[in-house]
Amino acid sequence: xxxxxxxxxxxxxxxxxxxxxxxxxxxxxxxxxxxxxxxxxxxxxxxxxxxxxxxxxxxxxxxxxxxxxxxxxxxxxxxxxxxxxxxxxxxxxxxxxxxxxxxxxxxxxxxxxxxxxxx
Amino acid sequence: xxxxxxxxxxxxxxxxxxxxxxxxxxxxxxxxxxxxxxxxxxxxxxxxxxxxxxxxxxxxxxxxxxxxxxxxxxxxxxxxxxxxxxxxxxxxxxxxxxxxxxxxxxxxxxxxxxxxxxxxxxxxxxxxxxxxxxxxxxxxxxxxxxxxxxxxxxxxxxxxxxxxxxxxxxxxxxxxxxxxxxxxxxxxxxxxxxxxxxxxxxxxxxxxxxxxxxxxxxxxxxxxxxxxxxxxxxxxxxxxxxxxxxxxxxxxxxxxxxxxxxxxxxxxxxxxxxxxxxxxxxxxxxxxxxxxxxxxxxxxxxxxxxxxxxxxxxxxxxxxxxxxxxxxxxxxxxxxxxxxxxxxxxxxxxxxxxxxxxxxxxxxxxxxxxxxxxxxxxxxxxxxxxxxxxxxxxxxxxxxxxxxxxxxxxxxxxxxxxxxxxxxxxxxxxxxxxxxxxxxxxxxxxxxxxxxxxxxxxxxxxxxxxxxxxxxxxxxxxxxxxxxxxxxxxxxxxxxxxxxxxxxxxxxxxxxxx
Numbered sequence: 001x002x003x004x005x006x007x008x009x010x011x012x013x014x015x016x017x018x019x020x021x022x023x024x025x026x027x028x029x030x031x032x033x034x035x036x037x038x039x040x041x042x043x044x045x046x047x048x049x050x051x052x053x054x055x056x057x058x059x060x061x062x063x064x065x066x067x068x069x070x071x072x073x074x075x076x077x078x079x080x081x082x083x084x085x086x087x088x089x090x091x092x093x094x095x096x097x098x099x100x101x102x103x104x105x106x107x108x109x110x111x112x113x114x115x116x117x118x119x
Numbered sequence: 120x121x122x123x124x125x126x127x128x129x130x131x132x133x134x135x136x137x138x139x140x141x142x143x144x145x146x147x148x149x150x151x152x153x154x155x156x157x158x159x160x161x162x163x164x165x166x167x168x169x170x171x172x173x174x175x176x177x178x179x180x181x182x183x184x185x186x187x188x189x190x191x192x193x194x195x196x197x198x199x200x201x202x203x204x205x206x207x208x209x210x211x212x213x214x215x216x217x218x219x220x221x222x223x224x225x226x227x228x229x230x231x232x233x234x235x236x237x238x239x240x241x242x243x244x245x246x247x248x249x250x251x252x253x254x255x256x257x258x259x260x261x262x263x264x265x266x267x268x269x270x271x272x273x274x275x276x277x278x279x280x281x282x283x284x285x286x287x288x289x290x291x292x293x294x295x296x297x298x299x300x301x302x303x304x305x306x307x308x309x310x311x312x313x314x315x316x317x318x319x320x321x322x323x324x325x326x327x328x329x330x331x332x333x334x335x336x337x338x339x340x341x342x343x344x345x346x347x348x349x350x351x352x353x354x355x356x357x358x359x360x361x362x363x364x365x366x367x368x369x370x371x372x373x374x375x376x377x378x379x380x381x382x383x384x385x386x387x388x389x390x391x392x393x394x395x396x397x398x399x400x401x402x403x404x405x406x407x408x409x410x411x412x413x414x415x416x417x418x419x420x421x422x423x424x425x426x427x428x429x430x431x432x433x434x435x436x437x438x439x440x441x442x443x444x445x446x447x448x449x450x451x452x453x454x455x456x457x458x459x460x461x462x463x464x465x466x467x468x469x470x471x472x473x474x475x476x477x478x479x480x481x482x483x484x485x486x487x488x489x490x491x492x493x494x495x496x497x498x499x500x501x502x503x504x505x506x507x508x509x510x511x512x513x514x515x516x517x518x519x520x521x522x523x524x525x526x527x528x529x530x531x532x533x534x535x536x537x538x539x540x541x542x543x544x545x546x547x548x549x550x551x552x553x554x555x556x557x558x559x560x561x562x563x564x565x566x567x568x569x570x571x572x573x574x575x576x577x578x579x580x581x582x583x584x585x586x587x588x589x590x591x592x593x594x595x596x597x598x599x600x601x602x603x604x605x606x607x608x609x610x611x612x613x614x615x616x617x618x619x620x621x622x623x624x625x626x627x628x629x630x631x632x633x
Contacts, residue, residue, distance in 0.1 A: 003380070004563040005160050005306065014547050014568040020579050028517040028550070033535055036496050038458040039525040040537075041514030044578040044596075061514045066499075081541060081548075101548040103517070103539060118535025119457075119496035 018100040025100040027093065029054065031062050032107045033118045040103065047094035051087045054104070067111040077107040130175060137177040139168075142245030156241040160306035162378075163371035167244030170366055173358040174250075181253055185260065192264060192348045199341045200271040206630050209337040210405035211623035212614055214276050217269050217342065218468035219399060220330060221279055223295050225265040226286040230299035232258035234310055241307040247366075250359050254315075257352040264348060268341040275626075276619050278467030278610025288582065288604055290516060290573045291395070291459070291466060293523040297570065298392050302385075304566075308367060309381050315360030317385030321426065323353060324418040325393050325411075329400040332408045361426075368433040375434050380562070386438040387555040390447075391522035397452030398459065401481065402473060410484035415448040440555045443531055449485060450534060453493040458527050460500065461512040467606055469614035472501040492534050509613055515574040515597070519552035520567050521559045528552050544568055 004010065018025050021044050030040035043057055062068050078085055080102050087096045087104075098104070113119040128136070145153050157164065198204075208214065235255035242248045273279040286292055302313035331346030364382075367374045397411035409417075427437045460470045473481065478497065481489045500510050516525040530536040531554075540557040542549045544564040551557040560567045576582050577597040580589045584602035588594065601608070609618045 002563060002565060004565050007155060007159050010565055012565070012569055014545065015570065016568075016572065016575050017547065022580070024578075026575065026578065030517075030537060030539075032537065035454075035527075035529075035535070035537065036457070036461070036499075036510075037512055037514075038454070038461055038516075039527045040517040041512075042517050042574050042578070057514075061512060064510060064512075081539075099548075101550070103541075103550065105539075112535065113496070114499050115495040117492050117495050119492065 028103040030105050032105055033112045034065055035119045048092045050092055051096050052089040071108050075109055079105040134175040134177055138249045139245045154243045156307050157243050160308050162308045162367055162374050165370055170244045170246040172246045173362040174355050188348050192344055195344045196268055196341050204340055205272055205275055206627050207338045211619050212405050213337045215468040216399055216403045217272055218278050221269050222282045222285055222292055225262045227295050227299055228258050228262035234303045238307050254356055261349050264345045268345040277607050281605040284605050293573055294392055297523040298388055311363040312381040313385040316364050317389045319356045320360045321386055321423050322389040325414055326396055328414055333404045336406045336408050383438045384559050387440040390444045391524050394451040394455045398455040401452040402456045411452045412448045449488040454527050458525055461510050463511055463612045467610045469617050471614040472497055518572045519556050520549045520570050521551055521556035524552055526552050
């Protein structure tokens with residue numbers, strides 16, 4: 001139950017409601033154990049966008065890391081939030097079950113960052 | 120004939136006449152209608168006269184003390200400026216501390232001035248009202264003197280002139296802005312716990328030690344003097360914050376759980392806000408005073424711990440977040456610096472990789488973590504920069520919904536894993552950086568679903584420089600962030616090769632040789 005106390009009614013829409021994004025939705029992407037990138041990045045994409053577009057954005061950012069070229073894509077582990085899932089690169093975000101403000105967590109077993117530090 | 124000389128008033132009488140005696144109870148309007156803010160938070164006050172004024176300062180004495188302090192301060196500032204004091208600092212990298220400080224701190228002093236002005240109106244009791252009004256004037260003074268001391272640097276170095284514009288727009292200033300926005304939109308008692316207690320009392324040393332002592336260590340007389348001039352005010356502020364806590368707890372036992380929740384909340388919010396101060400201490404001061412970890416141990420664990428022991432007699436327990444802050448003191452400064460280093464095109468100050476000597480200092484100060492987690496990646500960045508491939512992460516950040524820090528902290532107990540927490544409110548997901556921020560969100564989701572997250576606002580098309588047509592068919596949001604932020608291009612990038620670095624070296628040469 002909320003603990004908010006106010007002097008007057010307090011009802012406002014969420015500032016990041018999906019309708020504020022002109023048909024697009026937010027998506028966060030993190031490469032686990034590669035903390036060189038400090039934090040996940042955020043994208044705004046239409047739900048019909050193929051997942052391959054996310055992979056392109058990942059390559060643009062993450063390929064700076066020497067581990068990127070060693071990824072065995074068959075072994076990559078994907079989570080949407082804390083739930084494991086297997087994205088299909090040719091299907092849309094929507095058909096991959098990805099909604100507004102979902103966080104994709106991408107793991108590459110055996111690759112643990114620079115000198116195995118998690119960075 | 121004997122002259123009849125009026126007896127000089129004692130301090131106590133003078134104080135009573137000039138504070139409480141100036142107040143009255145309203146009769147045309149009900150008191151609760153005039154002061155609605157002091158009841159709606161649930162805090163029960165039975166007798167405002169029980170408020171013990173922690174410092175018996177009247178306005179006339181206040182003006183006298185403050186004007187003396189101002190005269191001394193400005194005499195030193197003038198001397199420093201006329202003697203090209205900026206060239207006596209240890210190293211041009213130091214000036215970036217001032218740039219970060221200028222953007223993040225004076226605007227918050229101004230918010231504190233606004234907040235305490237509001238408290239000066241909202242509190243029923245005349246004692247706290249007068250104290251809050253004085254603190255409001257103090258905060259305004261700090262806001263001004265900090266800007267004045269740094270303004271001389273602005274004549275010579277890049278990236279300082281648009282700090283006021285950037286305050287409500289830059290991604291990395293959002294955490295401090297959100298801290299004060301949250302406090303000022305709460306009720307007066309929560310504001311007092313947030314600013315008067317958690318920030319002024321528990322955490323203020325962590326902010327002022329690196330700034331004042333750091334300035335002194337690095338030859339910046341101007342900033343050091345501003346700090347000292349503010350310090351006697353701070354002592355008064357701390358006393359006011361503590362008195363307010365004790366007053367609430369003494370007035371009614373029902374106040375305890377409310378005050379405890381606020382202490383838990385604001386100690387954590389303050390801790391998050393100070394992560395960037397950690398990086399100032401460990402990475403940005405060319406001559407370091409002590410590590411952030413050592414400062415945390417001295418000022419928070421020891422002094423803060425003793426304070427909470429003292430409050431135990433009222434039933435207050437140590438804030439829930441305390442053990443996590445102790446674990447994080449080994450990590451946050453390094454994590455913050457990496458977060459800033461990788462954004463050379465998005466801050467008005469420079470970043471760099473520590474020299475080998477400085478890395479050795481970090482290894483010595485952080486024997487449990489630096490070599491194991493942070494040195495290898497910093498050495499990798501260094502090698503890349505030397506090979507002409509300096510790191511520049513062009514992506515936009517994910518932020519915590521409560522503290523608005525970027526999501527850069529590790530899972531407690533596992534420094535290699537990121538920490539993510541999630542809540543659902545009215546069908547929408549909200550992400551937080553920690554258990555403590557999640558709890559704050561879950562307690563008041565109506566409030567935090569309003570958080571201004573700059574990267575989201577960019578993607579909504581709300582962060583465009585003047586003149587951009589957001590309705591044009593080919594409009595893409597966020598194409599000119601430098602224009603929106605008014606970032607001076609000369610202030611961007613690595614410190615190595617910057618105009619500041621070249622100018623400082625050239626001017627110092629001129630000052631010391633023919």
